[in-house]
Amino acid sequence: MAAQKISAVKGMNDIAPPVSAHWEWLEEHLRSLMRGYGYRNLRTPIVEPTALFVRGLGEVTDIVEKEMYSFEDRLNGEQLTLRPENTAGVVRAVVESNMLYEGGKRLYYMGPMFRHERPQRGRYRQFHQFGAEALGFAGPDVDAELIVMANDLWGKLGLQGIALEINSLGQPEERMAHRQALIAHLEANIDTLDEEARRRLHSNPLRILDTKNPAMQALVNAAPRLMDFLGEASLAHFNRLRDLLDAHGIEYTINPRLVRGMDYYNLSVFEFVTTQLGAQGTVCAGGRYDGLIEQIGGKPAPAVGWALGMERILELLKEQNLLPEVAGPDVYAVVPDVASVPMVMPVLRALRQAGVAVQMHAGSLEGMGSMKSQFKKADASGARFALIFGADELAQGQVALKPLRGDRTQEPAAQSLLPLIGVAEWAPVLLAA
Structure with a gap:
């Protein structure tokens, strides 16, 4: 009797030739880009302590509440999680090895991440990210460097139709003042909120601004804007970033509703988006996370970075007929x-x-x-x-x-x-x- 065939886990796909050659081609472009900007490779474990993500991402984020693959090590009872993203892991590695002792570090990583969500085009339960992180640098010049770097990648790959959106989340005390005003606005219109928004109303109201529910768009558009709550220093940081992007000739749109799914972001946030991949329009996203290093147990230090989805970039390259022919042997x-x-x-x-x-x-x-x-x-x-x-x-x-x-x-x-x-x-x- 033949053995029963064993299939891959749903949403976790094999990458076989000749498609794997396209991955290698893209990875080499990314490595070349990093060398040009002086970023060096860091490799972290796929499995991390669950507490790292609960503390770093926030207990009430979708990732922590609904999407993480977490389990108990049956040998010692330790709570572990397959990494759902890698910024927290990079920060953990930097803190654990005291990597910032001699000054700031520019690092990059690539590899698989894991989130339990509905598989769809460009979005899988095992997906691959490439990320660049600059730790120990406070000025908006590094924010601009990272954005310019990603923009350079689109040019190297020949990609068209990728738009940049930017925003500032300010500092925690500014977000708190905005949060109170936002909650008051939403509570006054409680009947308009859907079930998900009501659940987030007091735990993470900023994420409500990112809703895709058409019935809530008018309410969201009329909500208090975080930008109106920013202090002088936060505005100066944001305006300096804008000046640097203008100096590079990089077009952008200020999106006051742009937020990130993790709690650790502050000041600059940005996304590169496209309309050619359906609902999965974000191809690269990031921002500043100055409080995360201290939050994970290190000495306070600023940091900023981005991550891009490899599957989405490859889908976009395929959509625009930019993937190279797969070369055979000589x-x-x-x-x-x-x-x-x-x-x-x-x-x-x-x-x-x-x-x-x-x-x-x-x-x-x-x-x-x-x-x-x-x-x-x-x-x-x-x-x-x-x-x-x-x-x-x-x-x-x-x-x-x-x-x-x-x-x-x-x-x-x-x-x-x-x-x-x-x-x-x-x-x-x-x-x-």
């Missing part, structure tokens, strides 16, 4: 005779050491398969050349070179059977465009 080695394999493999290894990507046809003890089937696989591999190690060619110290792309004719290429002698000389030919 060469596919056709080996008609299984007895020739011991002679062929050192030659292919020498080619690889010379920088040529080589895929060898794999057979069995009985044989390597027909020439027709091998050429069919060579063509399907995407290789630009086939190297044919026929018995006659090998007897003469040669191998046949056949272009698989274009209309060039088959031609012999001299081959020495001595290791690495003459083999490396093929490399310029095989690597030529």
Whole structure:
């Protein structure tokens, strides 16, 4: 009786070739961007103490209340959580290793995050984020640097139709004054609030401003604006950020309803949004979180960062036909005779050491398969050349070179059977465009 097939967890997807090549291509663009701005890679665990996210994100946030994958370690009873985001983990790592002792740090990360929500286009239960975090820097120049950096990425990728929205959340005492005014406004219109808004009314009223309920839009539009409660220092920070974005020629819209889903943000917040991905319009978001380092147990220090969703960026690249063709190997080695394999493999290894990507046809003890089937696989591999190690060619110290792309004719290429002698000389030919 055949074993029952085991499938992946709903909302947690395999990423297989050739799609995985697009991920590698995007990851290299991101790494290159980080190198250009002096950001260095930090890798944190996928599993963190549950308390890190409860304390860092806020007990009444949607993530903590409804979306985290939390469990008890059955060996020691510790409460653990699969990370739903990584800013809190970055801050924990920075505090734990006293990383800011010698000054500010510019860091980046990439990897899987986990949230239990309804899977949909560009939004999965295991999703992947790339994030940039600048810790220990107080000025709006670093806020601007991060926004310019993300904007540079869209240019490098060729993406169009991504709009920047910015806002300021001010400082805690300013948000508290606004919060009281907001609650009073909402309570005066309690009959208009939906069930979710009523639940959040006293726990997290700022999130009500982000509602998508059409019946509440007029009420939300008439609500007190946080911007009107900002003090002189908060306004100066925000206006300086605007000046720096203007100096870079970066267009933006001030969205007074822009809030973030985590409690740790203050001052600058921003989102890059698109209309081409349906309801999942945010492709990159971030802001300043000056209080989080102290909240997680470190010495008070400012910080700012952003994160982008890899799946959403790849979806947008696909939508705009910007994904590259997946490259095959430079060469596919056709080996008609299984007895020739011991002679062929050192030659292919020498080619690889010379920088040529080589895929060898794999057979069995009985044989390597027909020439027709091998050429069919060579063509399907995407290789630009086939190297044919026929018995006659090998007897003469040669191998046949056949272009698989274009209309060039088959031609012999001299081959020495001595290791690495003459083999490396093929490399310029095989690597030529």
